Amino acid sequence: MRSEAVEFTVTFLGPFAVATGTASGGLDHRVDLATPLPSSSLKGLMRHEAGVALGAPARWVDRIFGDGHGNPAAWRWTDAKLVDTAKTSLWSRVKLDEGGRSEERLLTVGEQIWADSAIFSVVPAGETKFADQVLLRAAARHISSLGHQRRRGFGWVSVTDGLPWTDQDSHTLLEEMAKGGPQ
Numbered sequence: 577m578r579s580e581a582v583e584f585t586v587t588f589l590g591p592f593a594v595a596t597g598t599a600s601g602g603l604d605h606r607v608d609l610a611t612p613l614p615s616s617s618l619k620g621l622m623r624h625e626a627g628v629a630l631g632a633p634a635r636w637v638d639r640i641f642g643d644g645h646g647n648p649a650a651w652r653w654t655d656a657k658l659v660d661t662a663k664t665s666l667w668s669r670v671k672l673d674e675g676g677r678s679e680e681r682l683l684t685v686g687e688q689i690w691a692d693s694a695i696f697s698v699v700p701a702g703e704t705k706f707a708d709q710v711l712l713r714a715a716a717r718h719i720s721s722l723g724h725q726r727r728r729g730f731g732w733v734s735v736t737d738g739l740p741w742t743d744q745d746s747h748t749l750l751e752e753m754a755k756g757g758p759q
Contacts, residue, residue, distance in 0.1 A: 580700075580709070581697050581698065581699040581700065582697065582698050582709055582712055582713060582737050583695060583696075583697045583737065583738060584695065584696055584697070584698070584716050584735055584736065584737050585659075585693055585694070585695055585735070585736055585737070585738075586613065586656060586693060586694045586695070586696070586722075586733050586734075586735050587692070587693050587733060587734045587735075587736070588690075588691050588692060588693065588694075588732075588733055589732040589733060589734065590730075590731070590732050591665065591667070591688035591689060591690050591730070591731075592612075592688065592689055592691075592722060592723040592724075592730065592731035592732075592733070593605060593607050593667070593686060593687060593688045593689060593723050593724040593725075593730070593731070594607065594608075594612060594613055594614065594617050594722070594723040594724065595607065595686065595723075595724050596608050602685065603666075603685055603686055603687060604684045604685055604686055605684070605685075605686025605687060605724060606686070606687055607664060607686075607687045607688070607689055609658075609662060609664065609689065611655050612656065612658060612662065612689050612691070612694070613655065613656035613694055613696065613722070613723075614655050614656075615652075615653035615654055615655045615696070616653075617722070617723070618653050618655075618656060618696055618722075619641060619649075619653040621719060621722055622641075622653075622698075622712065622715045622716060622719070623637060623641040623715075625715040625716070625718045625719055626640070626641070626711055626712075626714070626715040629715075629718050630711075630714060630715060630718060631753070632711055632715075632753060632757065633753065633756045633757045635756060635757050636708075636711065636752070636753075636756070636757025636758065637757075639708075639757070640708050640711065640712065648701065649701060650700065650701055650702060650703070650704050650708060651698050651699065651700055651701055651704065651708065651712065652698070652699045652700075652701045653696065653697075653698055653699075654696050654697045654698075654699070655696065656694040656695065656696035657694060657695055657696070658691050658693075658694045659691075659692060659693045659694060659695060660691060660692045660693065661691075662689050662690060662691035663689075663690050663691075664687045664688065664689055664690070665687070665688055665690060666685055666686070666687060666688070667685070667686055667687075667688050667730075668683060668684065668685045668686075669683070669684045670682065670683050670684075686724070688730075698712055705758040706748075707748055707749070707752045707757070707758045708758070710745050710748045710749050710752075711749060711752070713737050713739070713741070713745070714741075714745075714749055716735040716736070716737065717735060717736065717737075717741065719733060719735045720732065720733065720734075721733060
C-alpha cells in the first residue's frame with residue numbers, strides 16, 4: 577500500500593535558529609533565510625522523537641528514516657518553507673565564572689529568525705505502510721522545540737498536520753509498537 581504525503585505546519589512560539597555552521601561578519605552562528613529549516617534537520621528531529629521520545633522499535637524507525645547501513649528511508653523530507661515574511665535579530669550568551677562575572681573571550685553572538693509558521697512535507701519514497709504515517713504524525717506532534725539551543729528554552733514550536741488525532745490513530749500506534757512495527 578502506498579501512503580499519502582503528509583504536510584506539517586510548524587507554528588513558532590518564539591525565535592529559532594538552525595545554524596549554517598559558518599561564522600562570519602562577527603557572528604558565531606549564522607542562519608539561512610532561504611532554507612531556515614533544512615530537511616535533514618527536520619528528519620533528524622523526527623527520528624529522535626519517534627525512536628527515543630516515543631520509543632518506537634528500532635526496526636520500524638530504521639525502515640522509515642533509513643538505517644545508515646545502505647538501506648534508504650521509506651520517506652523523504654522537504655525543506656520547510658516560511659509561510660510569512662521572516663526577520664532576523666541577534667542573540668548573545670556570555671559564560672560566567674564562579675563569581676558571577678563574565679569570563680574573558682567567552683561571548684557568543686548569533687542570528688535568530690522570527691516567523692509565524694512554516695510548512696514542510698514528508699513524502700513516500702516507494703512502498704510504505706499506513707502505520708508509518710501514524711508514527712510520523714505522532715513524532716511531529718511530540719516536537720516542542722527545534723534548532724540551536726533547543727534544550728535551553730530556544731526554538732519553541734508546535735508541529736501539526738491537517739488531520740485530527742483519533743482514537744484509531746492511538747490504537748494503530750500502540751498496536752504496531754507492541755508488534756515491533758509493521759511487517
